[in-house]
Amino acid sequence: MLHQQKETNTLKSLSLSVKPFTLDGADNTIFEWTEIPLKDVKDVLTSKNYSTIHWNGKRLGDNFIHADAIMVDLDHNATIDDAVAKLDELNLSYILVTSKSHSPEEHRFHLIIPLDRPIVNGAEYKAFVEVFCEQHFPNYDRKVRDAGRFLYGSPSDAEFMCNWDRNPIHVDDYPIATGSKINLKALDNEFLPTLRVCRADGSEIMAAEIMEKTAIYCPFHTDSNPSAFISYHSTEYKHYIHCSSCNGGTTWWEKTSDDILEKKCGSFWSHKSKVYEAGIVGDVFSFQDVGKEKFFIRTRTKSKEAKENLFDYLVTERHIHDFTSIEYHPRADFEESNFEMLKTEGKVKVKIAARPADLQDNDFIEDRLDEWFGKHKDFIKRWMAMYAYTNFTPLPTLIFIGERSSGKSKAAEMISSIFPSMSLTPHDVLGQFNPYAEKKLILIDESTREGRIRYEQLKQFSGSEYMEVNKKGQPQLPVRNNLHVILMSNSKTPVFVRRGEMPKDEKNNQFFVYSFSGFKGPIDPNLPEKLKARMGHYVRTVLRDVYADIKDQTLGYRYSIPVPITADEEALFMNNATEIESMTDAVIEDVVLASKRETPVHENDTDYSSFFIKGYLPTVYLEEYTKNRRGRVTSIVQELRERGYLHTSDTVRRRIGDDRYSCYAMTVDFLREIQSAGYLIPGDPSKKGQVGQVGGQVDGPIFANN
Secondary structure (H helix, E strand, O other): OOOOOOOOOOOOEEEEEEEEOOOOHHHOOEOEEEEEEHHHHHHHHOOEEEEOEEEOOEOOHHHEEEEEEEEEEEOOOOOHHHHHHHHHHHOEOEEEEEOOOOOOOOOOEEEEEEEEEEEOOHHHHHHHHHHHHHHHOOOEOHHHHOOOOOEOOOOOOOOEEEEOOOEOEOHHHOOOOOOOOOOHHHHHHEEOOOOEEEEOOOOEEEHHHOOOOEEEEOOOOOOOOOOEEEEEEOOOOEEEEEEOOHHHOEEEEEOOOHHHHHHHHOOEEEEOOEEEEEEEEOOEEEEEEOHHHHHHHHOOOOOHHHHHHHHHHHHHHOEEOOOOEEEEEEEOOOOOOEEEEEOOOOEEEEEEEOOOOOOOOHHHHHHHHHHHHHHHHHHHHHHHHHHHHOOOOOOOEEEEEOOOOOOHHHHHHHHHOOOHHHEEOOOOOOOOOOHHHHOOEEEEEHHHOOOOEEHHHHHHHHHOOEEEEOOOOOOOEEEEOOOEEEEEEOOOOOEEOOHHHOOOOHHHOOEEEEEOOOOOOOOOOOHHHHHHHHHHHHHHHHHHHHHHHHOOOOOOOOOOOOOOOOHHHHHHHHOOOOHHHHHHHHHHHHHHHHHHOOOOOOOOOOOOHHHHOOOEEEHHHHHHHHHOOOOOHHHHHHHHHHOOOEOOOOOEEEEEOOEEEEEEEEOHHHHHHHHHOOOOOOOOOOOHHHOOOOOOOOOOOOOOOO
C-alpha cells in the first residue's frame, strides 16, 4: 500500500536541464540546469530539449548529480485519458505534453512527475524509474530509465496539461528489488559538497561552507520544518547531515573523491612554487598569488591530513608549468563572462560578454550616428558590428578630428561602452607599463599628449600577433593582440604619416579619418550615460543584423571592410610631408616637366630628358639637383624606392646618343607619372618587363610596340 503523503507539492517552479532545440545528437551533450517558473514551463518544453536529470558536465550517466523529478515517455498503446486517470488515482502532481509524433489516432506524450526527495545516484534513478513505471505505466519507453536520458522539445502547438499542486512521488514507497547490485547504503549515505542547503532562517548556503552544527531543512525529503542538521566531523574530515524524520533517523555523509578535490580547488592553481587564484574581476582576468595558508582558508580545509591531501592534489593535477599567452575573446553573443584554463598549453582563454541590455531605444543611437557621421554612418555601423562580433580581426584605425564639444569623444566613448572592461584611455602609450595591451580598444586623446603619435606606433599596435603585457606588481605575460585604436585630436594632422603611403583603394585603407563639425544646440551633460544605457540592446539587435549581412563579405579587404578615403584623410597625408618627402615630390615634378620640354630651362643646364623617357634617372642629375638644396641623393633614392618609383637594383651605365651616365632604373609607375602629365611615351607602359632593363646598349624607346 502506498505511503499517504500529508503534504502537497507546493513548489511554484520546476528545475530542468535544458538546451536549445536541435536534432543533432552531437550537439546535445552539454545542458544547463535551471529553475523554471511554472508559467514558463510550456514555452520551455516546446522550444528546448530537456531532462529532469542534473549532470556534472557532459550528459553521461556517470556524471549524474541528482534528479528532483522523473520523466515518462509514453508512445505504445497508451492514451492521455488513461494516463491522467492513473495520476488522479495516485493523487500525483504532473506535467503532460504531447510529442512531435502525437496524433488523435496514436497518442504519444511525455510526463514529468516530481519526487519527494532528490535521487542522487544514477543507478538508483534507473532502478526507481523501472519499478515505478512497470507498476503504473507498463507501456512506457524503456529508454527513459537511462541516467543520461533527455527528451526532445515538443512542437509549439503541442497539447499541454499541468497539475502541480498535488503530491510528489514518495520514493521510499517503491523499494528496489532484493538482489540488485546497487549499494543502497552508499546511496543513502553520500551527498556532494556542492549540495546547497536551506538554513532554519530560510537562507541558502553550500554544504561545504558550514563548519559548525547548523539546523537545516532536510534536502532529501519535502520538509516543512528544519528537521535536520549539518555539521563537520573533525576526525573524518568531512560534513554529515542527519535528519530525524527520514526513516526514523538517517545520516548522510559528504562524498569524498578526486572529483570533490577538484571542486574544492575551484579556481586555485599551482604555478612554479606558488598557489595562484584565477578569476574574472570586473570582466578582467586576474591571476593572483594567494599563498598556501589563504588557499586552505578559502577552501575551508582545517586538519593537517586534509590539507596535505588537498595540496598534493593541487600540485599534481592543477599545476601549470608556464604561461604562453592570455587570449581575450569579447563577443556580443556571449551570455556571460568566464574563462578556461588550458593548463597543458599554458594558455588562458577569457570570454567577455558585452554590456548588458538595459533600455530598448535603438532610434536614440541611430539619431546620434546620423548627427555625427552623416553619409558615413553605415561604415561606422559595420565597424562597430565587426568589433562586437569578431576577435583577432584587423580593423582600420578610427581618427576623429574636431574642436572641443564637437562630439568626437562622445562617439568614441559610445563605441568603447560595448565592452567597458576591454577599453582604456592611457595617459602614455609609450611608457614602461602597457596594461592596454590586453584590451580590445584603446582610446588615444591627442589633447593629453605632447606631439603627434607616429604612424609606426599605430602599426605596432595593429601589426604584431602577440604583445607583452607589463603591469605594476604582476609578472609579464604575452597576450594575443586584439587591439583596435580610436585616435581623437583637435589637430588636422594628429599622426605623422608618409605621403607616399597615401592609400589609393578602399580595400587597402588603414585609416578612417573624419572631421566632426561643431555641435549646434543645447549640450546634454547626460548624453554619455544615455548612450551606454541603450548600447547593450543596440549591439544585440541592430549590430547583430549588420554583422549577419557582412560576415561573409570580408574577403578581399585588408582591414575586413571597405574603408572610405575621406577628404580629411587626403589632407592628413598631404600635410604631413617631411623635408625629404617634399624634396622627392619636387624631383618627381622636375623629371616630369623636363620630359616635356624641348630645351633646358637654363642655357647651361644639362638635358636629361632623353634618359627620363626611356626609364633612367642619372645619378649626376640627382647630384646637381640636390647640390644647392641641402638634400642627400641617397635619401631621395630611398624615398623613390619606397614609393615604388625606382627598382632596388644597383646603378647601371647607360649611353643615349653622345651621353653616358650611371643611372637608376625607373619602374612603370614612374613612367606612367610622366605619361599622365602629357608626354606620349611610345609603346605600352603596362609591359613591366621592358622597363629599366639592365645590360646592353639602349638607343631607342624602351617600350616596344606589340
